[in-house]
Amino acid sequence: MNGEDKIRGDLEKAIGQRIRSIEAIPEGHSGFTYFVEAEDNRYVLRLPPPGARIAGTADVMRQGRIMQALHEAGLPTPNVPVISDEPIVDGRPFILMERVQGMRIEKTAQEQEPKAIASNAIDVLKRLQALPLEQTGIGGEDAVTLQVEMMRWAMLMKRAPEELTQRAGELAGLLAAQLPVERMPTLVHGDYHYGN
Structure with a gap:
């Protein structure tokens, strides 16, 4: 049995229908x-890497909770009908979201005006x-x-290539010297680019 067969079998048991x-x-x-x-539908399945600590980009359940909440609030995100922290699909937790119609950014950029794309974003x-x-x-x-x-960010700068971080220390000093007053937290996209 290959990896996809295992995932298929585990997912069928988890959601109670044939894949x-x-x-x-x-x-x-x-x-x-x-x-x-x-x-019943077309979906997208997300799994964390095998054996990964469930944090950051590997925390697919957290991502699922956020996407589902945003969907319910009317933002352009898919419905996420299944969020499972139980390690039942190939020994990993998972989310199953509805697959939505769309176009990749590369094609969108060729067919729409850049200003319209930026304005929508x-x-x-x-x-x-x-x-x-x-x-x-x-x-x-x-x-x-x-x-x-x-x-x-200081830790990330230490791991980044030097050509990208030559003035990072200077910037960190300027930010530390001018920290704004803490405000009420708000949700921001932590990896925002047109591909996302």
């Missing part, structure tokens, strides 16, 4: 992500950041303070 097909999504950088065609970001925290799926989590965020 017609499962196919790894070849493009993108979303880790273990699959197109799934079930009896800004409108969605404004709606995202205006959402009350209790409607984000993570409202009960402790907010990350500016100091903690700056420490995280």
Whole structure:
């Protein structure tokens, strides 16, 4: 039995219906992500890497809670009918979201005006950041303070190529000297680019 057969069998047991097909999504950088065609719908399955500590980009359940909350608030995100922290699909927790029609950014950029794409992105970001925290799926989590965020960025800068970080220390000093007053937390997209 190959990996996809194992995932298919485990997923069928988890959701109680036959999976017609499962196919790894070849493009993108979303880790273990699959197109799934079930009896009732077409889905996208997300799994954390095998053996990964469930945190950051491997915390697919947290991502699922956020996407589902945003979907319920009317933002352009898929419905996420299954979020499971139980390690039942190939020994891993998982989320199963509805597959939505869309176009990759590369094709969109060829067919639409850049200004319209940017304007739409800004409108969605404004709606995202205006959402009350209790409607984000993570409202009960402790907010990350500016100091903690700056420490995280300092660690990332140490690991980044030097040609990208030549003035990072100077910037960190300027930020530390001019820290703004803490405000009410808001949800922001932590990896915002047109591909996402």
